[in-house]
Amino acid sequence: xTEHGPKRHAKNPLQRTRLPLLPPSARSRRAHGLTLxxxxxxxxxxxxxxxxxxxxxxxxxxxxxxxxxxxFRDAPPRGELLSETTIQVTSDPYFRDHMPFRSGLVKLDCGxxxxxxxxxxxxxxxxxxxxxxxxxRAGQAVLFAKPLLETPDMENDPQWRELTxxxxxxxxxxxxxxxxxxxxxxxxxxxxxxxKIFVGVFDRWKPFETEVAxxxxxxxxxxDLDLTSERSVQDLARDIGAKVEILVNTADxxxxxxxxxxxxxxxxxxxxxxxxxxxxxxxxxxxPIMRVRGADGFAGAVAWVNVLSVxxxxxxxxxxxxxxxxxxxxxxxxxxxxxxxxxxxRVINSFCGPLDTEWYQTVPPPKVDPRSLADxxxxxxxxxxxxxxVGDVAKDIEARLFDNPKAVEREAGR
Amino acid sequence: xxxxxxGALAAALAHGSVRVVDLxxxxxxxxxxxxxPPELGQSAPFRMERISHYDVxxxxxxxxxxxxxxxxxxxxxxxxxxxxxxxxxxxxxDTLPPADMIGPACVIDCSKQADEDADFLLGIDHILAxxxxxxxxxxxxxxxxxxxxxxxxxxxxxxLQSDGAHTxxxxxEGIRFLxxxxxxxxxxxxTIGTDAGQAGHxxxxxxxxxxxxxxxRYGLQCLANLDLLPPxxxxxxxxxxxxxxxxxxxxxVLALVQERSTG
Numbered sequence: 001x002t003e004h005g006p007k008r009h010a011k012n013p014l015q016r017t018r019l020p021l022l023p024p025s026a027r028s029r030r031a032h033g034l035t036l037x038x039x040x041x042x043x044x045x046x047x048x049x050x051x052x053x054x055x056x057x058x059x060x061x062x063x064x065x066x067x068x069x070x071x072f073r074d075a076p077p078r079g080e081l082l083s084e085t086t087i088q089v090t091s092d093p094y095f096r097d098h099m100p101f102r103s104g105l106v107k108l109d110c111g112x113x114x115x116x117x118x119x120x121x122x123x124x125x126x127x128x129x130x131x132x133x134x135x136x137r138a139g140q141a142v143l144f145a146k147p148l149l150e151t152p153d154m155e156n157d158p159q160w161r162e163l164t165x166x167x168x169x170x171x172x173x174x175x176x177x178x179x180x181x182x183x184x185x186x187x188x189x190x191x192x193x194x195x196k197i198f199v200g201v202f203d204r205w206k207p208f209e210t211e212v213a214x215x216x217x218x219x220x221x222x223x224d225l226d227l228t229s230e231r232s233v234q235d236l237a238r239d240i241g242a243k244v245e246i247l248v249n250t251a252d253x254x255x256x257x258x259x260x261x262x263x264x265x266x267x268x269x270x271x272x273x274x275x276x277x278x279x280x281x282x283x284x285x286x287x288p289i290m291r292v293r294g295a296d297g298f299a300g301a302v303a304w305v306n307v308l309s310v311x312x313x314x315x316x317x318x319x320x321x322x323x324x325x326x327x328x329x330x331x332x333x334x335x336x337x338x339x340x341x342x343x344x345x346r347v348i349n350s351f352c353g354p355l356d357t358e359w360y361q362t363v364p365p366p367k368v369d370p371r372s373l374a375d376x377x378x379x380x381x382x383x384x385x386x387x388x389x390v391g392d393v394a395k396d397i398e399a400r401l402f403d404n405p406k407a408v409e410r411e412a413g414r
Numbered sequence: 415x416x417x418x419x420x421g422a423l424a425a426a427l428a429h430g431s432v433r434v435v436d437l438x439x440x441x442x443x444x445x446x447x448x449x450x451p452p453e454l455g456q457s458a459p460f461r462m463e464r465i466s467h468y469d470v471x472x473x474x475x476x477x478x479x480x481x482x483x484x485x486x487x488x489x490x491x492x493x494x495x496x497x498x499x500x501x502x503x504x505x506x507x508d509t510l511p512p513a514d515m516i517g518p519a520c521v522i523d524c525s526k527q528a529d530e531d532a533d534f535l536l537g538i539d540h541i542l543a544x545x546x547x548x549x550x551x552x553x554x555x556x557x558x559x560x561x562x563x564x565x566x567x568x569x570x571x572x573x574l575q576s577d578g579a580h581t582x583x584x585x586x587e588g589i590r591f592l593x594x595x596x597x598x599x600x601x602x603x604x605t606i607g608t609d610a611g612q613a614g615h616x617x618x619x620x621x622x623x624x625x626x627x628x629x630x631r632y633g634l635q636c637l638a639n640l641d642l643l644p645p646x647x648x649x650x651x652x653x654x655x656x657x658x659x660x661x662x663x664x665x666x667v668l669a670l671v672q673e674r675s676t677g
Binding site for chain 1 (some may be wrong): 443444446449452453455456458459461462463464567568569571572574575576
């Protein structure tokens with residue numbers, strides 16, 4: 001049933017779990033312009049500022065006019081297949097596990113000719129293709145082509161699945177079921193075909209009205225998980241650590257405060273304990289087992305998602321503690337990304353402005369509906385992104401940070 | 415004389431005619447703590463992080479770092495805990511007179527009423543009825559409210575509803591009577607507070623805290639095994655940690671109980 005992708009079935013306990021290998025990852029510093037684009041799902045190539053022509057692969061000077069002014073710019077993501085090759089045998093250890101491998105030579109609409117990975121639904125030479133830059137298992141950008149029109153079960157293409165983190169047939173852990181994002185996220189993951197969704201709930205002795213709504217979703221199971229307790233996190237990892245292919249950390253601790261408030265350090269400690277130390281406890285408990293399961297079959301471990309505030313990138317004075325906590329989480333996420341990359345696990349950070357939830361009651365619009373954030377996270381998994389900016393505030397800060405970080409700092413909270 | 419009493423006590427303990435009853439619940443991460451509205455400061459729950467476990471961080475030894483709020487698990491409330499007791503002498507756990515750490519206990523069994531009504535309140539009539547049977551409550555004794563609440567756990571123990579916690583405790587006039595008319599040393603409960611779950615709506619709010627601490631008396635909460643104590647005659651050992659200027663602390667509460675002769 002390869003046409004529909006193999007369904008999850010119990011592993012043969014007598015067989016060894018295959019260990020993850022990574023595709024070749026050497027890239028020039030220039031080529032990380034492609035990585036930057038791929039991380040957020042953009043299609044950007046170098047475009048000469050003098051002659052206006054596009055160039056690929058990444059280089060230091062324009063191949064047409066030798067100008068060194070060669071910035072990355074958005075490019076039309078289309079092209080025509082010139083020729084194709086299906087590789088049957090290779091000596092590369094990673095690709096040996098992914099044979100046969102279909103690749104093609106594509107004439108991009110913007111000019112250059114590139115070698116790209118080909119989705120199996122693509123037609124032969126002469127067909128028009130949709131191009132994208134994807135982050136591969138080693139964390140590097142590669143070009144991939146799909147047909148212009150969607151075909152059924154496109155997500156099951158083995159080459160495409162390696163470049164994404166599709167929830168289909170995978171088991172997910174949502175770390176904090178009390179987060180307003182958790183319920184819409186569980187629904188979106190279920191719609192995307194996740195086979196099981198564990199939802200962590202802390203302080204089960206407190207009322208948890210949403211449990212009924214979680215129970216109504218097929219495949220959802222609420223489990224005890226308190227990120228502030230080393231024992232709780234480790235106990236859950238002992239139980240289900242080997243069954244988590246996607247982990248979404250939704251934990252947060254939002255408390256508006258002023259830097260000179262009495263007792264601020266107490267609430268700051270609580271916030272850091274839930275967010276920063278919570279992420280660290282999760283990483284310690286679930287990171288090692290996810291990392292070794294990066295090649296564990298069609299639905300092996302694939303992604304770790306941190307749900308962060310965009311104010312981790314630029315402090316918002318009214319939510320200074322949360323901003324500082326998420327800045328620390330961002331730093332920690334880069335550390336985690338480096339560790340998990342060795343197993344081919346993608347660490348995705350979603351950045352969001354104020355949510356339309358209780359703690360942001362007095363914050364003026366625009367605010368993000370938790371359902372929009374949930375949909376964006378699942379979309380990011382399906383497309384294989386690394387950085388997701390959700391909502392007007394986050395997108396605005398992203399663009400302005402790119403332009404002038406000092407201006408963002410000066411204007412914060414105005 | 416004292417040597418004789420203590421010697422006899424030691425012999426009775428060895429012989430088993432005096433039993434030691436542990437009135438303490440286990441400090442664990444998932445034990446409920448008092449819940450305040452989230453915009454207010456919160457009491458930290460019990461947490462334990464491993465330092466080493468005969469491993470690379472300490473090859474021959476096992477130990478942990480622990481953290482908790484002063485009012486976590488089975489704990490002691492000192493007078494300084496409440497605004498009414500803030501100006502009293504010797505009002506914090508480090509200045510607490512050691513003699514006050516040992517005292518007799520009267521156990522008022524309201525387990526049946528609490529079973530029928532989570533919001534059961536101990537009033538003067540209940541106290542007088544108890545005294546009719548067991549005699550007048552002696553001065554400087556602990557009064558322990560037995561509700562068997564400690565046999566519950568998790569959500570049933572915290573019993574949080576949308577309008578707050580529903581757990582038994584003393585009525586305003588009941589606790590005033592114990593403090594002002596009987597001169598008790600302190601008041602102990604099996605629930606998260608010495609006050610009832612809904613006591614924030616009383617006048618004054620939280621009367622047990624208000625009157626006990628305003629008069630230099632103490633509180634014990636999250637007690638267990640009160641069903642193993644006789645109505646009178648038990649001796650309570652309640653020595654909180656000596657925390658500088660501390661408002662309370664988790665502690666081990668022990669009771670000495672003399673076996674009644676069956677001869």
